[in-house]
Amino acid sequence: MSDAGIPNGIKRPKLTTESLLAADYVEESHIRAFADALEADEQLFDQQDASSPNIPSTPVPSTSHTRIRKVSALSDFAPVNLKVKRRRKRDKDRPHDKRKDWLFLLLRWPILFFIFLFIAAEFGFYVVIRQLVNTKEWITAWRGQKGVLRKKLRSARTYEEWKAAAVTLDEYLKFDEWKKVDEDPFYDWRLVKKVRRSLRTLRDKKDARGCLGVLETCIRTNFAGVESSRLYSETFLGTKDLIESYFNELEKALEFIRETPDLSIDEKKRFFKSANTNLGISALCLSGGASFGYYHVGVVRAFLDAGLLPRVVAGTSAGGLIAALVCTRTDEELKLLLVPQLATRITACEETYNIWLSRLWKTGARFDSILWAQKCTFFTRGSMTFKEAYMRTGRILNISVIPADRHSPTKLLNYMTAPDTLIWTALLGSAAVPGILNPVVLMHKLRDGTVVPWNWGSRFKDGSLRVDIPLQALNLYFNVTHPVVSQVNPHVHLFFFAPRGSAGKPVAHHKGKGWRGNFLLSAAEQWLKHELSKNFKVIRDLELLPQILGQDWSSVFLQRFDGVVTIWPKTRVWDWFRLLRDPDPPELERMMRVGQSVTWPKLHMIENRAKIEKQIFLGRQYIRNCLRGRSAQSTPLQKPDAASVDPHIPPKSLSPHTSSDRPMSVDTDAEAAFSRGSSWFFKRGHANGSPSPASGAATPVDSAHDPLRSPAIRRKWTTELLGPASTETRPPDVDSSFAVPETPVSSQHSVRPRPRSASFLSRLRPKSFSNLSLPFTGEMKRPSRESNDVAEHAWSSDSSSDDDFGAEDRRQLRYPSVTNFDPLDDDDFQSGEEEV
Numbered sequence: 153m154s155d156a157g158i159p160n161g162i163k164r165p166k167l168t169t170e171s172l173l174a175a176d177y178v179e180e181s182h183i184r185a186f187a188d189a190l191e192a193d194e195q196l197f198d199q200q201d202a203s204s205p206n207i208p209s210t211p212v213p214s215t216s217h218t219r220i221r222k223v224s225a226l227s228d229f230a231p232v233n234l235k236v237k238r239r240r241k242r243d244k245d246r247p248h249d250k251r252k253d254w255l256f257l258l259l260r261w262p263i264l265f266f267i268f269l270f271i272a273a274e275f276g277f278y279v280v281i282r283q284l285v286n287t288k289e290w291i292t293a294w295r296g297q298k299g300v301l302r303k304k305l306r307s308a309r310t311y312e313e314w315k316a317a318a319v320t321l322d323e324y325l326k327f328d329e330w331k332k333v334d335e336d337p338f339y340d341w342r343l344v345k346k347v348r349r350s351l352r353t354l355r356d357k358k359d360a361r362g363c364l365g366v367l368e369t370c371i372r373t374n375f376a377g378v379e380s381s382r383l384y385s386e387t388f389l390g391t392k393d394l395i396e397s398y399f400n401e402l403e404k405a406l407e408f409i410r411e412t413p414d415l416s417i418d419e420k421k422r423f424f425k426s427a428n429t430n431l432g433i434s435a436l437c438l439s440g441g442a443s444f445g446y447y448h449v450g451v452v453r454a455f456l457d458a459g460l461l462p463r464v465v466a467g468t469s470a471g472g473l474i475a476a477l478v479c480t481r482t483d484e485e486l487k488l489l490l491v492p493q494l495a496t497r498i499t500a501c502e503e504t505y506n507i508w509l510s511r512l513w514k515t516g517a518r519f520d521s522i523l524w525a526q527k528c529t530f531f532t533r534g535s536m537t538f539k540e541a542y543m544r545t546g547r548i549l550n551i552s553v554i555p556a557d558r559h560s561p562t563k564l565l566n567y568m569t570a571p572d573t574l575i576w577t578a579l580l581g582s583a584a585v586p587g588i589l590n591p592v593v594l595m596h597k598l599r600d601g602t603v604v605p606w607n608w609g610s611r612f613k614d615g616s617l618r619v620d621i622p623l624q625a626l627n628l629y630f631n632v633t634h635p636v637v638s639q640v641n642p643h644v645h646l647f648f649f650a651p652r653g654s655a656g657k658p659v660a661h662h663k664g665k666g667w668r669g670n671f672l673l674s675a676a677e678q679w680l681k682h683e684l685s686k687n688f689k690v691i692r693d694l695e696l697l698p699q700i701l702g703q704d705w706s707s708v709f710l711q712r713f714d715g716v717v718t719i720w721p722k723t724r725v726w727d728w729f730r731l732l733r734d735p736d737p738p739e740l741e742r743m744m745r746v747g748q749s750v751t752w753p754k755l756h757m758i759e760n761r762a763k764i765e766k767q768i769f770l771g772r773q774y775i776r777n778c779l780r781g782r783s784a785q786s787t788p789l790q791k792p793d794a795a796s797v798d799p800h801i802p803p804k805s806l807s808p809h810t811s812s813d814r815p816m817s818v819d820t821d822a823e824a825a826f827s828r829g830s831s832w833f834f835k836r837g838h839a840n841g842s843p844s845p846a847s848g849a850a851t852p853v854d855s856a857h858d859p860l861r862s863p864a865i866r867r868k869w870t871t872e873l874l875g876p877a878s879t880e881t882r883p884p885d886v887d888s889s890f891a892v893p894e895t896p897v898s899s900q901h902s903v904r905p906r907p908r909s910a911s912f913l914s915r916l917r918p919k920s921f922s923n924l925s926l927p928f929t930g931e932m933k934r935p936s937r938e939s940n941d942v943a944e945h946a947w948s949s950d951s952s953s954d955d956d957f958g959a960e961d962r963r964q965l966r967y968p969s970v971t972n973f974d975p976l977d978d979d980d981f982q983s984g985e986e987e988v
Contacts, residue, residue, distance in 0.1 A: 169488045173497055177534030178526050182595065182603050186577065187522050189593040189605045264696045271687050278680045282649070285669035285677070293660035297324065305388070306749065311458055314752045318389035318656070327387040327658070334394045339377030341394060347376075348398045351405045360414040363405050364423055370402070371427045371764065373633045381717070384757045385653035386665075391757075399760045406767035410774055417778055424771040428819055432633025433765060434758070435464035435626050437715060438471030440582075440616040441640035442731045445470025446498070446740060447721040450747020451638045452478055453490045458755050460762050463818070464630050466550035466564075468616045471638070472582045473531050476575050479549035480533040480541045492741035497530050501734045516701075517590045518732075521580055524589065528576040537597050538578075539571035546815035548630065552615030552622050553581040556591040558704065562618050564625040565594075568823060572597045573606050581612035586701035588732075589613075616641070618707050621715065631820045634761055636754070637715035638747075642731065644713045645720045647684075649677055655717065656753020685710065717758060721750050773816055 165171075294302060301321045308314035322328050334341045347370045354363040374380065378398060383391045390396060409415065409423065436455065438448045448471055455461040461483075467475025481489060500519070508518045529535065541549055550566045563569065565578045577595045584591050591611035595603040615622075620641065626632035639645055651667050651674035653659045659668055667674040691697050692706035721743075735743060817823055 167485060167488055169491060169493060172485060172489055173493060175530070177529045177532075179529070179535050182535045182574070183522065183525055185603045186525055186593070186595055189595065189609060190521060192605075192609065260696055263694070264691065267687050267691060267696070271684060274680050274683050274687075278647075278677065278684070281669075281673055281677050281680065285673050288669050288673075289660040308749070308752075309745075311454065311748075311752050311755065314749075315389055318753075322387050322389060330386050331390060331393050334392065336383065336392065338380050338382045339392075339395070341376075341392075343376045344378060344394060344398050348394070348401050351401045355401075355405055355408050358412075358414070360409065360412040364409060364415065364419075367402075367405055367409065368423065368426065371431050371768075373430075373432055379634075379716070379757075379761065381655050381757070382652065384655035385650070386658055388656055388658065388753070389756055391760075396760075399763055403763045403767055406764070406771060410767070410771045417775060417782075420771065421775050424768055424775060425819060427768050428772060429631065431764060431768065432627075432631045433464060433818060434462045434634040434636060434761060435466060435630070435632040436462045436475075437621045437623075437626075437635050437637045438465070438467040438475050439620050439637065439639045439641050439644075439713065440469030440471055440614065441642060441645075442470055443501075443733055443735065444640040444642055444645075444721075444723060444727065444731070445474065446735055447640050447723075447743050447747045448474040448638050449490055449494065449740065450744035450749075451719055451721070451751045452486075452747075453744060454748040454751035454755065456483065456486055456490065458759070460755060460758055461547075462636070463546060463815075464548045464550065464626065464632055466552070466622060466626060467582075468552045468620050468622075469583050469585070469614050471640075472551045472579050473528070475549055475551070476528075476541075476579055477531045479545055479547040480531075480536055480575070482545055490744075492737040492744065495735050495737045495740040498734050498740075500524060500527060501732050512587075515590060517588060519589050521589060521592050524580055524583070525576060528579050532575040532579065535574050535576065535597065535603070537572050537574060538565065538567040541575060542567040542815060548818070549575065550622065550626065550629075551575070551578045551582050552619055552625075553578060553594075553612040554615050554618050556611035556613055562615055562622070562625075563612070564615075564622045564629070566629065568629060570594070570606065574603060577606075582615055584613035585617070586613070616708075617705075618711070620644075620711055621713060623712065623715065629820065629822045630818045634717075635715035636717045636719070636758060637713070638719045638721075638751075639713050640721055640723075641713065642723075642728070643709065645723070647681055648714075648718065648720045649681075651678065654753075655757045717754050719751055719754055721746050769816065772819070776816070 293299065298321075301317065301324055305314065305317040305321060308317055334345065347366060350366050351363060354366065370376075377383075378395050383395060406427075409420065415423075436452075438445070438451075441447075448467075452461070452474060461478070465475045465478050467473070477489065478486065503519075511520060512518050533541075536544075538549055541547070548566055550564055552562060552564055554560070554562045565573060570578070574595045574597060577592060580589065580592045581594055583589055591613040593609055594606040594612055596606040597603050619625075621635070621637055621639075623632070623635055626635065639648065649668075650657070653668070659666055688706060688709045692710060697704070697706050
């Protein structure tokens with residue numbers, strides 16, 4: 153996708169590695185605004201107009217004026233500047249706190265000491281066991297011809313070389329014989345065989361509807377266990393031949409459904425949308441880890457070269473830096489940037505020790521936020537927002553941060569939760585580890601390009617302190633069911649151990665069967681690891697660990713750090729001494745080579761999954777193009793004739809600068825709710841055709857125009873339920889524009905007043921009972937528009953219907969910032985412009 157900043161007709165200059173690395177994206181005005189926000193006291197933001205919770209940005213108070221020191225008196229009788237001793241509260245007046253319990257104060261430190269003593273002993277035994285396993289594997293796996301083939305596998309420079317060496321090693325060790333046997337206890341091989349045979353038979357018979365029915369059943373996450381990692385851990389490359397042919401048949405069947413003329417566009421639309429929801433998508437999650445995070449560069453390069461880079465990328469701390477680089481550049485630019493020369497732009501730790509020691513003593517942090525902000529702009533391509541990055545590359549960037557206070561939940565920032573937030577401020581917040589970088593303020597970009605503090609100037613810090621891999625949030629927002637995790641955290645990756653082998657790395661002895669080392673060593677490793685986790689849980693639950701640098705560190709060891717596929721690059725002992733050092737080009741080249749070599753064994757498992765996701769994506773894209781072609785062939789006042797439109801011929805490609813050329817949505821409930829918004833919420837208080845409010849401005853709500861407060865509207869609901877009401881019961885102070893018009897009633901049909909003794913049920917009209925049962929019957933009976941035209945017109949100004957509230961109005965209210973992003977909704981789909 154070309155840059156939006158290049159006019160049509162002008163040829164873009166040729167990209168080179170030197171030109172990309174030499175680019176300067178620093179915007180001084182944004183850096184100054186960020187510095188002013190850091191210097192401003194958070195209490196100053198409370199004085200601003202914070203009446204709009206929709207746009208959490210607040211103008212930064214001007215720093216040109218002299219700041220007024222806040223003064224307060226202890227009481228109305230005490231002078232302001234006179235020191236008055238407060239009377240101490242007695243112990244019985246203080247609220248009970250278990251930390252003040254004398255037993256807690258007496259036993260806290262002895263218990264903590266003994267628990268850490270057990271942890272140290274268990275960790276020592278754990279290291280010994282791991283070394284015993286490594287020694288036995290080295291003795292049995294690196295001798296003779298098997299050792300020569302393993303060295304050739306490890307020295308591969310490309311994925312093709314690695315695959316050739318892996319096939320040779322499988323043939324030498326006779327692992328390929330295991331692939332030919334269909335039976336295995338880790339998947340339902342009988343069901344897979346039936347589905348494969350049915351798909352092949354129906355496709356040969358050109359039975360599109362029968363093939364569609366089978367696909368609706370089998371397109372599920374880990375259907376029949378075919379995505380189990382155990383099925384890929386018996387060989388160096390590949391899995392059972394039955395599973396390989398099953399995925400190939402699924403791919404062909406999906407392509408057949410997309411191209412067949414026997415199914416209508418609506419049927420294809422429903423199928424591909426359902427398949428996308430049932431299967432989910434993959435995501436690449438890059439963990440934090442200080443300088444260990446540069447191993448992610450090799451992992452991303454391996455995905456990029458294989459064409460398997462997911463659309464959803466998440467990162468925290470150092471992983472967020474690489475994720476931002478990936479999501480703000482196109483594939484063409486990434487192939488030129490992900491090279492060893494990238495180390496020339498990695499200068500975060502270039503300062504000398506005397507500088508950072510002085511800063512640590514003065515500010516409590518080793519690094520300076522302003523200096524890091526200027527260096528981060530290269531990785532984020534300037535002051536780009538999450539929404540702008542999504543529109544430019546089609547990839548969805550996610551960065552995890554946590555508020556500076558102890559009790560607020562973790563926030564996952566992306567183009568839905570923080571669309572106009574500057575990415576480089578999110579990176580600084582995600583890297584703000586206590587003692588390394590102080591908490592920072594996130595900045596929000598307005599329509600005119602200026603930036604203001606986001607979330608009323610709240611401070612944020614590293615999200616890996618609580619949630620390093622945000623699997624739950626990714627599943628909620630983007631239906632991620634297949635997360636691929638690259639884990640390099642120093643305190644975590646030492647404990648990654650696959651006792652039965654992992655994908656592309658079978659057990660080194662017993663012909664790939666059994667347990668690593670032996671059963672006793674693998675059992676001891678698992679037991680010690682669970683004991684360490686149990687001791688940390690006891691420390692957390694009893695709140696024994698004190699606050700260090702204002703942070704509770706107990707959750708750092710008790711998170712989930714793995715995914716469906718987990719990649720953990722091997723580090724060296726010397727890497728621990730370079731934990732806060734920048735790599736030079738030779739060092740980055742070595743780290744990239746290690747990252748690629750540990751990713752290649754996992755790619756085949758990921759590739760089988762990506763085949764299905766790609767076909768579903770192409771099907772949704774094909775449907776969208778067909779509907780756009782149908783809409784283009786029809787006039788605005790006439791719907792297209794189905795006979796005159798060939799849905800199987802895609803329309804001409806649109807200009808990349810039009811609003812229609814936008815990335816394909818992930819199509820989740822959360823994304824649909826974000827893109828479409830709540831029509832009722834944004835329409836309240838606005839008449840038809842009224843301009844949208846400016847960013848950060850509060851939405852005025854009139855009680856007579858609010859659907860929840862307007863007596864006229866509430867009476868209309870009652871009128872539709874109970875029938876036409878008498879005009880005599882109408883309040884005199886109701887606005888006439890929202891009043892229900894009087895309906896002339898003849899004298900013979902006039903409603904006579906009933907006695908007060910009559911019951912409430914007897915006064916209800918007969919049709920009211922059917923209306924009351926509507927939520928249970930599933931059918932919505934709407935009043936006829938012809939019978940009440942005037943009332944319907946008055947009601948539509950505050951209606952929550954999507955038909956009355958245009959997509960353009962929703963977009964302007966929801967996206968008050970720079971990029972004009974126009975997600976498609978159901979109304980657009982009916983006109984031929986919906987994203988499937």
